[in-house]
Amino acid sequence: MSLNFPIKRKERQTIVNKANLGMDFEALINESNTYYLNNDIAVIHKKPTPVQIVKVDYPQRAKAVITEAYYKTPSTTDYNGIYKGKYIDFEAKESHNKTAFPLANIHPHQIEHLKRIIAHGGIGFFIFYWQYYNKYYILDFNIVLKYWENSLNDGRKSIPYQEFLDNGYLIQEGYLPRLNYLKVIDEKYFK
Amino acid sequence: MSLNFPIKRKERQTIVNKANLGMDFEALINESNTYYLNNDIAVIHKKPTPVQIVKVDYPQRAKAVITEAYYKTPSTTDYNGIYKGKYIDFEAKESHNKTAFPLANIHPHQIEHLKRIIAHGGIGFFIFYWQYYNKYYILDFNIVLKYWENSLNDGRKSIPYQEFLDNGYLIQEGYLPRLNYLKVIDEKYFK
Numbered sequence: 460m461s462l463n464f465p466i467k468r469k470e471r472q473t474i475v476n477k478a479n480l481g482m483d484f485e486a487l488i489n490e491s492n493t494y495y496l497n498n499d500i501a502v503i504h505k506k507p508t509p510v511q512i513v514k515v516d517y518p519q520r521a522k523a524v525i526t527e528a529y530y531k532t533p534s535t536t537d538y539n540g541i542y543k544g545k546y547i548d549f550e551a552k553e554s555h556n557k558t559a560f561p562l563a564n565i566h567p568h569q570i571e572h573l574k575r576i577i578a579h580g581g582i583g584f585f586i587f588y589w590q591y592y593n594k595y596y597i598l599d600f601n602i603v604l605k606y607w608e609n610s611l612n613d614g615r616k617s618i619p620y621q622e623f624l625d626n627g628y629l630i631q632e633g634y635l636p637r638l639n640y641l642k643v644i645d646e647k648y649f650k
Numbered sequence: 651m652s653l654n655f656p657i658k659r660k661e662r663q664t665i666v667n668k669a670n671l672g673m674d675f676e677a678l679i680n681e682s683n684t685y686y687l688n689n690d691i692a693v694i695h696k697k698p699t700p701v702q703i704v705k706v707d708y709p710q711r712a713k714a715v716i717t718e719a720y721y722k723t724p725s726t727t728d729y730n731g732i733y734k735g736k737y738i739d740f741e742a743k744e745s746h747n748k749t750a751f752p753l754a755n756i757h758p759h760q761i762e763h764l765k766r767i768i769a770h771g772g773i774g775f776f777i778f779y780w781q782y783y784n785k786y787y788i789l790d791f792n793i794v795l796k797y798w799e800n801s802l803n804d805g806r807k808s809i810p811y812q813e814f815l816d817n818g819y820l821i822q823e824g825y826l827p828r829l830n831y832l833k834v835i836d837e838k839y840f841k
Contacts, residue, residue, distance in 0.1 A: 507700035528716040544771030580735030
């Protein structure tokens with residue numbers, strides 16, 4: 460057992476779960492988006508998972524059932540919308556490591572898409588959930604891009620946690636919504 | 651046979667198909683969006699159809715197969731993205747009538763979503779394909795909203811074709827892309 464992390468895995472898990480009241484990262488972001496929508500703050504939605512539908516049954520007196528379909532690779536990020544007149548676009552990532560986020564968890568199409576969004580004047584970023592620390596950070600796209608491009612040139616294949624401490628924006632957990640990520644966006648992109 | 655429409659149904663169909671080279675309305679819009687993307691003009695994507703996935707099989711050495719899923723009601727329109735720094739959002743509708751577009755083909759969530767988008771400073775509209783005339787029109791959201799609200803107050807349940815002739819924006823079919831709808835958006839929203 461490490462002295463640095465005296466909480467056992469099992470206990471830590473419980474703490475994390477309590478903090479989230481059993482809600483996973485995606486549900487937390489969706490809850491924020493619903494709050495923003497209902498309070499007329501922003502219109503941000505998660506995109507549906509792209510699926511290639513092959514076979515659909517139409518049972519009598521029942522709704523259509525898709526009986527054969529396949530997951531497709533998305534061509535964008537998961538979330539987009541409008542906030543204070545600006546186009547906003549982001550991807551949510553979860554890290555289970557202690558010291559670094561592996562870049563293998565970021566897909567080339569996400570990088571390409573966000574590059575374009577920023578070139579066209581939109582706001583693009585990543586929200587990271589560090590499960591181990593139970594902390595949420597926003598990292599500007601350009602920081603992620605720097606590590607990404609470096610990794611293609613035989614550089615390190617991950618983003619160190621220290622980068623989040625130094626240049627990330629910690630999202631303070633609150634009450635309503637629990638994950639008020641637009642507060643960080645306000646400070647970073649609207650000031 | 652009507653004197654106003656001297657072309658028989660069968661012949662008309664052929665003309666329409668030739669004009670489209672067999673491409674349907676959605677494929678035409680997707681083609682435009684691909685063109686805009688590849689030429690760095692705009693980043694606009696169709697959202698995937700929302701599906702509630704219930705059962706997934708993982709056959710050995712083969713990719714996951716979704717074996718039970720259901721269509722879900724979307725909460726937004728089909729298309730959104732960024733153009734010249736502005737958030738853009740629209741829905742595509744096809745009319746098979748001659749004289750009016752039935753409002754029953756527009757869903758309440760589409761109206762609510764576009765209302766919000768415009769309140770937050772985005773550009774929102776409908777693209778209509780009038781199959782009978784083989785013509786494409788953009789109609790500003792506020793015109794559609796006027797008819798929609800009127801229909802809720804026992805007014806007419808459709809938008810007359812005349813409204814498109816008077817206040818719609820005809821999209822001229824071209825070569826690349828065939829349906830250059832952003833040209834109309836330029837004239838209407840960026841001048």
